[in-house]
Amino acid sequence: MQDDLFNEKRSLSLLFGSPAKSRNKDASTSHAAGEKVDTTRLEGIVYEAIKKFPDGCIQDDVIAALPHIREHSIQPRFKPLILKGFVIDTGEKRAGRSKKLQRIVKAI
Secondary structure, rough: OOOOOHOHHHHHHOOOOOOOOOOOOOHHHHHHHHOOOOOHHHHHHHHHHHOOOOOOOHHHHHHOOOOOOHHHHHHHHHHHHHHHHEEEEEEEEEOOOOOOEEEEEEEE
């Protein structure tokens, strides 16, 4: 029987997660806080939320779908998911809450 990769916590760490990033000029407290972010868990949660939008979604859609997670924890997860090939940028854009255009992404 084949293991379901998305139900195995150990397997998730192989698929998701990115190194914490902060700018060199940031305070040491910012660097310390960044090291505590569980990017593996957050990327998995954001990916699962994006999958619920078969026609694609923008960041504001995912933020609305995950009200229990801070917006600033959701926004940085899109680029790594695109780079890893879990999500594609459709090339289309749609206005978000701020009326600024946001890219539409789809889960693969």
